[in-house]
Amino acid sequence: MSPLLQVKNVTKKYGGLTANNAISFDVAENEILSVIGPNGAGKSTLFKMIASFTPTTSGEVIYRGERISNLKPHIVARKGVVRTFQETTIFKSMTVHESVVVAQHLRAKASLAGYFWGSKTAKEDVAAFGKYADELLEFLGMWDIRNEQASNLPQGSLRALGIAIGLATDPKVLLLDEPFAGMNHDETMNMVDLVRSVRDERDVTVMLVEHDMPAVMNISDRIVVLNFGEKIAEGTPSEIQNNEKVIEAYLGSVDDEIGM
Amino acid sequence: MLGFNLKQLTGVGIFLFMIFIGVPFAIGVTGRWDFYFTLTSVALLAIASAGVWLTFYIGRINIGQGAFALIGAYVSAILVVKVGWSFWISLPAAGLFAAVVAILIGLPILRLRGVYFAMITLVLTQVVTLTALALPITNGARGISNIPLPSGISLFGIPILPDFVAMESTKLAFYYTACIIMLLTYAALYRLVNSRLGHLCRSMQQNEELASSIGVNISYIRIVIFAISSFFGGLGGAMFGSIAQSVYPSSFQVADSVNFMLNCFLGGLGYVFGPMLGTLVLYFGWDLLFEFGKYQMLIYSTILIIIIRFLPNGLLSIRFSKGGDK
Numbered sequence: 409m410s411p412l413l414q415v416k417n418v419t420k421k422y423g424g425l426t427a428n429n430a431i432s433f434d435v436a437e438n439e440i441l442s443v444i445g446p447n448g449a450g451k452s453t454l455f456k457m458i459a460s461f462t463p464t465t466s467g468e469v470i471y472r473g474e475r476i477s478n479l480k481p482h483i484v485a486r487k488g489v490v491r492t493f494q495e496t497t498i499f500k501s502m503t504v505h506e507s508v509v510v511a512q513h514l515r516a517k518a519s520l521a522g523y524f525w526g527s528k529t530a531k532e533d534v535a536a537f538g539k540y541a542d543e544l545l546e547f548l549g550m551w552d553i554r555n556e557q558a559s560n561l562p563q564g565s566l567r568a569l570g571i572a573i574g575l576a577t578d579p580k581v582l583l584l585d586e587p588f589a590g591m592n593h594d595e596t597m598n599m600v601d602l603v604r605s606v607r608d609e610r611d612v613t614v615m616l617v618e619h620d621m622p623a624v625m626n627i628s629d630r631i632v633v634l635n636f637g638e639k640i641a642e643g644t645p646s647e648i649q650n651n652e653k654v655i656e657a658y659l660g661s662v663d664d665e666i667g668m
Numbered sequence: 669m670l671g672f673n674l675k676q677l678t679g680v681g682i683f684l685f686m687i688f689i690g691v692p693f694a695i696g697v698t699g700r701w702d703f704y705f706t707l708t709s710v711a712l713l714a715i716a717s718a719g720v721w722l723t724f725y726i727g728r729i730n731i732g733q734g735a736f737a738l739i740g741a742y743v744s745a746i747l748v749v750k751v752g753w754s755f756w757i758s759l760p761a762a763g764l765f766a767a768v769v770a771i772l773i774g775l776p777i778l779r780l781r782g783v784y785f786a787m788i789t790l791v792l793t794q795v796v797t798l799t800a801l802a803l804p805i806t807n808g809a810r811g812i813s814n815i816p817l818p819s820g821i822s823l824f825g826i827p828i829l830p831d832f833v834a835m836e837s838t839k840l841a842f843y844y845t846a847c848i849i850m851l852l853t854y855a856a857l858y859r860l861v862n863s864r865l866g867h868l869c870r871s872m873q874q875n876e877e878l879a880s881s882i883g884v885n886i887s888y889i890r891i892v893i894f895a896i897s898s899f900f901g902g903l904g905g906a907m908f909g910s911i912a913q914s915v916y917p918s919s920f921q922v923a924d925s926v927n928f929m930l931n932c933f934l935g936g937l938g939y940v941f942g943p944m945l946g947t948l949v950l951y952f953g954w955d956l957l958f959e960f961g962k963y964q965m966l967i968y969s970t971i972l973i974i975i976i977r978f979l980p981n982g983l984l985s986i987r988f989s990k991g992g993d994k
Contacts, residue, residue: 574882
């Protein structure tokens with residue numbers, strides 16, 4: 409079976425700085441793949457290129473046999489590759505429910521004019537959006553906060569809201585940007601369960617960028633490690649834990665650190 | 669179809685009664701016939717302000733509505749005087765022309781945000797004024813005067829719209845026409861804001877990146893909204909030209925563009941009917957302060973500052989601040 413998403417020799421240069429250098433890896437359908445690496449390794453840049461929020465300098469991203477790099481972000485979202493943001497990127501003055509309803513707009517069957525005149529299809533859409541939002545919020549355990557204004561939510565709920573907005577678009581691949589950042593152990597474990605259930609019950613392939621090593625090791629099927637813009641390793645959590653290059657990248661080489 | 673509840677319906681009913689029966693009655697009793705012109709102007713400026721409000725709704729500060737009002741006024745005048753069209757056909761044509769110009773101008777400038785977009789739009793009015801001075805078809809500084817009053821329209825021999833020339837009181841006719849167009853504009857605006865397009869606009873206003881991540885074609889919607897906004901501007905401007913029976917390059921100036929924006933601020937950016945109220949208060953307020961002579965501007969601007977200081981969300985926020993519906 410061919411991979412769902414392929415990253416092929418993707419390079420990003422900002423002037424003289426190479427943020428990503430010829431990165432290649434495949435993402436299989438229904439897996440949870442984490443991209444890790446020290447600060448400045450180029451993880452976020454890579455994510456932006458996959459979701460087409462920034463163009464690649466060279467190389468390409470292939471999704472279901474189709475090139476999706478260097479397109480407009482909304483077109484990539486329409487194809488089913490959707491990214492989430494860190495918690496400050498939300499619809500501040502919408503309620504949780506409203507945000508999830510708006511995010512379903514790709515599922516609309518009626519035209520914008522149809523909505524203006526209140527056509528039958530548009531009314532059906534509106535009812536369906538509301539129902540699906542209810543269902544999704546129930547699934548994500550956000551039912552109790554559905555009528556809260558987004559700007560009033562605590563950090564953990566904002567993270568969940570970001571995922572809810574992403575999921576509402578009915579993605580095939582969901583790119584999560586640091587979903588566990590700033591969470592305590594219990595919150596992280598809840599989020600790990602949530603992400604896993606997203607994959608298991610909604611058939612969504614999940615890619616995530618994350619710093620929290622225990623969570624990454626717990627949740628990932630496979631891990632890609634970046635350092636200084638280069639891919640230095642790829643494999644299962646146990647392979648990565650025992651990979652010398654990875655240990656070196658994170659801890660520094662034995663020689664440097666202790667001077668032996 | 670608009671989906672009002674009973675309370676809103678009553679409000680709309682009272683409002684309709686006021687403008688169509690209350691105002692003419694009050695003017696008849698007091699004999700202040702000049703108020704017809706003032707209120708007609710308010711209605712027309714409110715149409716153009718509605719457009720500005722709509723661009724605010726996608727998070728863009730538009731200080732260029734005067735440009736589109738001027739374009740609308742010229743297009744209508746040229747079509748009526750030089751081509752011989754009926755005013756009633758030139759009216760939507762003027763709006764459409766303004767919308768097309770908005771699309772052409774919007775394609776490059778709508779990428780800009782915040783103050784950069786605002787500055788470019790601020791220049792637009794001046795650009796259109798200078799263009800009108802330079803082009804032969806607009807007759808330069810002399811403008812186009814002696815525009816005939818709107819003629820009647822009949823379909824299969826049945827009169828739909830009366831001939832304004834044959835009327836005793838064109839003031840009243842213009843007042844009613846302006847009110848009806850204003851009502852249609854705001855009905856459309858209300859509907860738009862409460863439909864999916866409106867929700868997408870809100871999502872863009874709050875976060876364009878997130879909006880595009882959920883698949884909203886933000887550049888397309890920006891263009892559509894700017895075109896609709898300018899359509900309203902063109903419509904208001906065309907009607908204005910017809911009432912004044914003349915158009916000059918100075919008919920709409922930068923100050924008018926700023927006023928359109930102020931109308932929106934004053935009424936409230938969060939409320940569809942904000943610009944309508946804002947226009948009424950600003951325009952009527954200015955007129956009422958006329959008696960203060962040289963202090964008119966001073967008092968006027970002081971009041972404005974106070975209102976904006978204490979009611980940053982606009983006049984309509986008084987009504988809604990006690991909770992309830994939003």
